[in-house]
Amino acid sequence: MKFTVRGAVPIALLGLVAVAVVAGAIALGMAVFGGSDDGGKAEYMGAVTSRPVEMPDATLTDQDGKPFNLKQESEGYVTLLYVGYTHCPDICPTHLYNISESLKKLPKDVSSKVKVVFVTADPERDTPEVLKDYLKTFDPNFIGLTGTREQTDTFQEDLGVSVATRTDLGGGNYAVNHAAYVIAFTKDEVAYTVYPAGMGIPEWLNDLPLLVKKGFKPA
Amino acid sequence: MNARFLRRGALFGALALVAFGLAIVAAACNGDDDDDTGTTPIPVATVGKLTILDPWVRTTTNDVTAAYFTVKNSGPADTLVSVKTSISPMAQIHEMVTSGATSSMQEMPNGLDVPANGEVTLKPGGYHVMVMNVKSALKEGDSVDLELTFKNAGTVKLTAHVQKGEAMSGMDMGK
Numbered sequence: 001m002k003f004t005v006r007g008a009v010p011i012a013l014l015g016l017v018a019v020a021v022v023a024g025a026i027a028l029g030m031a032v033f034g035g036s037d038d039g040g041k042a043e044y045m046g047a048v049t050s051r052p053v054e055m056p057d058a059t060l061t062d063q064d065g066k067p068f069n070l071k072q073e074s075e076g077y078v079t080l081l082y083v084g085y086t087h088c089p090d091i092c093p094t095h096l097y098n099i100s101e102s103l104k105k106l107p108k109d110v111s112s113k114v115k116v117v118f119v120t121a122d123p124e125r126d127t128p129e130v131l132k133d134y135l136k137t138f139d140p141n142f143i144g145l146t147g148t149r150e151q152t153d154t155f156q157e158d159l160g161v162s163v164a165t166r167t168d169l170g171g172g173n174y175a176v177n178h179a180a181y182v183i184a185f186t187k188d189e190v191a192y193t194v195y196p197a198g199m200g201i202p203e204w205l206n207d208l209p210l211l212v213k214k215g216f217k218p219a
Numbered sequence: 220m221n222a223r224f225l226r227r228g229a230l231f232g233a234l235a236l237v238a239f240g241l242a243i244v245a246a247a248c249n250g251d252d253d254d255d256t257g258t259t260p261i262p263v264a265t266v267g268k269l270t271i272l273d274p275w276v277r278t279t280t281n282d283v284t285a286a287y288f289t290v291k292n293s294g295p296a297d298t299l300v301s302v303k304t305s306i307s308p309m310a311q312i313h314e315m316v317t318s319g320a321t322s323s324m325q326e327m328p329n330g331l332d333v334p335a336n337g338e339v340t341l342k343p344g345g346y347h348v349m350v351m352n353v354k355s356a357l358k359e360g361d362s363v364d365l366e367l368t369f370k371n372a373g374t375v376k377l378t379a380h381v382q383k384g385e386a387m388s389g390m391d392m393g394k
């Protein structure tokens with residue numbers, strides 16, 4: 001069926017958009033609260049991306065100052081990837097805290113198969129040592145990656161998120177505006193679900209075993 | 220290059236939809252708050268018609284942290300105009316703004332509105348008091364003094380406890 005738009009259609013179109021948005025919200029609402037028991041696609045509580053996200057083939061510097069190739073290190077693991085910065089007051093520590101608490105609650109055969117990778121969007125402040133000190137307050141197994149400004153910017157581009165920018169807060173402080181969701185790569189190194197702010201421990205407890213044991217098969 | 224842009228566009232689309240879905244869900248949850256008798260938080264301070272509930276400050280890993288609380292209002296509209304604390308010379312009221320899939324926080328130079336006969340909650344991913352240049356490390360079990368100034372109701376002092384993250388009860392959406 002062909003859809004042409006011209007002239008006086010905007011209102012009809014708006015209506016269509018509204019319907020689409022509401023339908024989407026309802027579908028997502030179900031996914032978010034896992035209300036469906038059809039045993040298939042609605043098992044995940046994370047937000048399903050409209051298109052799978054490929055893991056970038058990047059080598060950055062880890063919290064011990066060693067080169068870290070993301071694709072190689074992720075082989076056989078579920079990788080939760082997050083772009084943030086250690087001076088983030090709100091969303092970054094919230095995600096990291098929620099993931100660390102969830103991993104503690106999950107059985108070892110799940111938690112041992114999950115790697116958490118925090119890639120800084122603020123490489124000027126976040127050196128390997130700073131990342132190491134920061135991440136160990138959540139979980140000493142969390143991996144922190146940094147690099148040159150060019151490397152971390154390119155990484156965000158390759159990931160398909162908008163590259164972080166700065167906001168001056170005065171007094172030498174600045175905030176880094178960055179993608180605010182955790183991207184969950186399954187063992188095939190492709191991500192089908194993401195976890196924005198507002199999703200936390202209940203979502204991780206539900207989704208991590210699925211991500212590890214089942215992977216993701218779109219319905 | 221094309222594939223990259225396509226992928227980015229797709230992810231943005233998905234997230235815009237997610238944001239919308241969550242907004243609706245959140246609104247639905249807020250609507251239930253009034254008849255929620257299950258886990259009523261203990262008020263820690265009042266000033267005029269305003270009551271401050273559940274204040275907490277996140278443990279520090281560097282010199283930055285955030286403070287959160289709920290303000291309930293049984294009177295006319297008011298505005299939270301400033302927050303002070305002895306742990307830092309620099310506390311600002313911030314909001315998270317999400318555009319596309321990127322979140323940024325911004326200072327609210329005119330303060331945070333407290334609706335008449337309503338409430339406003341500062342919590343992770345939403346409004347927060349950003350505390351910078353924190354003088355000494357905060358660990359679980361510590362407490363932090365806060366001084367909130369409202370445009371109409373005036374100033375109120377209270378004590379917030381330090382914790383690593385939002386308490387589980389605060390995330391219970393299923394009631």
Ligand SMILES: [Cu+2]
Pocket residue numbers: 089090175313324325347348349
């Ligand atoms: Cu802030």
